[in-house]
Amino acid sequence: MSSNNQNSSDVNHRVSLITGDPKKAIRVLSVPMIISMFLIMAYNLADSIWVAGIGPNALAALGFINPLFFIVIGLGNGLGAGATSLIARCIGAQNKKGADNAAIHSLIITLAVSVVLTLLILIFLPSILLLMGAGETVDLATQYGQIIFGGLVLFMFSSVASGVLRAEGDAKRPMYAMAATAILNIVLDPIFIYYFGWGVSGAAWATIISASIACLLMVYWLLLKGDTYVSFSRKDFKASWKVVKDILMVGLPASTEAFVMSVLGVVLNLILVITGGAEAVAVYTAGWRVVMMAMIIPIGIGTAAITVAGAAYGARKYENLSTALTYSAKLGVGIAIVTGLISYIFAGNIASIFTYSSQSAFMAPSIAAFLQVMFLFYLTVPLGITASSVFQGMGKGVTSLILTVIREVVFISFFAYLFAFTLGFGSQGVWWGIVVGGGLGCIVAYIWANIYINRLKRIFNY
Numbered sequence: 001m002s003s004n005n006q007n008s009s010d011v012n013h014r015v016s017l018i019t020g021d022p023k024k025a026i027r028v029l030s031v032p033m034i035i036s037m038f039l040i041m042a043y044n045l046a047d048s049i050w051v052a053g054i055g056p057n058a059l060a061a062l063g064f065i066n067p068l069f070f071i072v073i074g075l076g077n078g079l080g081a082g083a084t085s086l087i088a089r090c091i092g093a094q095n096k097k098g099a100d101n102a103a104i105h106s107l108i109i110t111l112a113v114s115v116v117l118t119l120l121i122l123i124f125l126p127s128i129l130l131l132m133g134a135g136e137t138v139d140l141a142t143q144y145g146q147i148i149f150g151g152l153v154l155f156m157f158s159s160v161a162s163g164v165l166r167a168e169g170d171a172k173r174p175m176y177a178m179a180a181t182a183i184l185n186i187v188l189d190p191i192f193i194y195y196f197g198w199g200v201s202g203a204a205w206a207t208i209i210s211a212s213i214a215c216l217l218m219v220y221w222l223l224l225k226g227d228t229y230v231s232f233s234r235k236d237f238k239a240s241w242k243v244v245k246d247i248l249m250v251g252l253p254a255s256t257e258a259f260v261m262s263v264l265g266v267v268l269n270l271i272l273v274i275t276g277g278a279e280a281v282a283v284y285t286a287g288w289r290v291v292m293m294a295m296i297i298p299i300g301i302g303t304a305a306i307t308v309a310g311a312a313y314g315a316r317k318y319e320n321l322s323t324a325l326t327y328s329a330k331l332g333v334g335i336a337i338v339t340g341l342i343s344y345i346f347a348g349n350i351a352s353i354f355t356y357s358s359q360s361a362f363m364a365p366s367i368a369a370f371l372q373v374m375f376l377f378y379l380t381v382p383l384g385i386t387a388s389s390v391f392q393g394m395g396k397g398v399t400s401l402i403l404t405v406i407r408e409v410v411f412i413s414f415f416a417y418l419f420a421f422t423l424g425f426g427s428q429g430v431w432w433g434i435v436v437g438g439g440l441g442c443i444v445a446y447i448w449a450n451i452y453i454n455r456l457k458r459i460f461n462y
Helices: 001-017 022-052 056-092 096-131 135-150 152-167 172-195 201-224 243-313 318-345 347-354 360-393 397-422 428-459
Strands: none
Touching: 001 022, 001 056, 001 243, 001 360, 022 056, 022 096, 022 152, 022 172, 022 318, 056 096, 056 135, 056 152, 056 201, 056 243, 056 360, 056 397, 096 152, 096 347, 135 152, 135 428, 152 172, 152 201, 152 243, 172 201, 172 318, 172 428, 201 243, 201 397, 243 318, 243 397, 243 428, 318 360, 347 360, 360 397, 360 428, 397 428
8 A cells, every 4th residue: 555655646746746836846847868879879879889899890890770760760859759748748747547548548559659660671681781871781781770670669669668658757757768778788788799709789688688678667657657757558458540649759850850860971071071071070089989978968958848848838838838849958068168168268178089090090180170170060969959859849740840940951961061161161061061050040949939839828928
């Protein structure tokens, strides 16, 4: 009896967190998310380090699988965002049945999408890899990819289940699952790759077994333990195309955003190759890894904002919605100033990490210069991420996608071309294109979100 009371108390605490003070909710929810993302980065890095010991072909095989894998993971994260948004809106509207039904639908959609994608990818994987230029590494890449994509449902289910938990204010358990996955993967990698002598297949199996642990934890927490706000009994399920549409209207555009950013990467690499050759691409690739690490914090804050904005929108508390937007942006910019200054001041030291060998030492000054220019980019990124996240929270996934396309395709591509070719800046023009185009795009997104919320407040006399 006391256990049930404790569970009920925990649920009430989480629900009151996301429906109460938006500032507190964003702070509490964002920290576990940020830690989770650093853990993901750690175990991806560990994979690369251990596989690199096998030889360059094995590392290249991973390089060909990773873009495909990240597109698929982007779809899982997108569906997770769709689930978070709809469930949080139902919780805000005090619609328990709607939240339960949305949670069940999100898991069914995930399983269906996982099965279809797994079959398609496994059938066409060798052909896709050859089109990507895998060449002599195609056999190794296929060997690794067949195991990874064979367990696709594990990654997709964990992403969406994490989204369900975050929707009700529980960001800690997804973090625990990610920590278990990361630590186990780092431990199993050398055992499977070298001790058992399985090579790249060993790396793949280490990843699959680690992901299984996260998946089993999610199944236990959501379906067996019964201490969540949402419940998954058959009586709670009522098939509805409207619910499917609501999830996909956030999920698919959010997934497409990851693809749009991948396309931008291809465009920028092309400009860099033309203006500065392989060296320019190497400088950008090394520097961008540091930028992506710095962006983890605003992305974590943005993920928290999806839940808080969803709950506020569902409850028609538009003042809370406005607070979620402005506070997330201020918090993100404040942290960006600190991380940006660290990156600017210690740019030379950071660059030396990527240029420790005699063959790459000559790139250190260029990487350091890139990092110092990116200081300006850090300052505006939180505005764009926050705006997109708040729109996703309100269920306006298409608006979020439009803002991403404007920022990535229109502004950054245009200014990168303008600075690199028209104004003759060369490869450094790409850097300034990211700063100016990305900055303008993020500011436009933030203004757009403010206008939209202020219009809601006027309509409903706030």
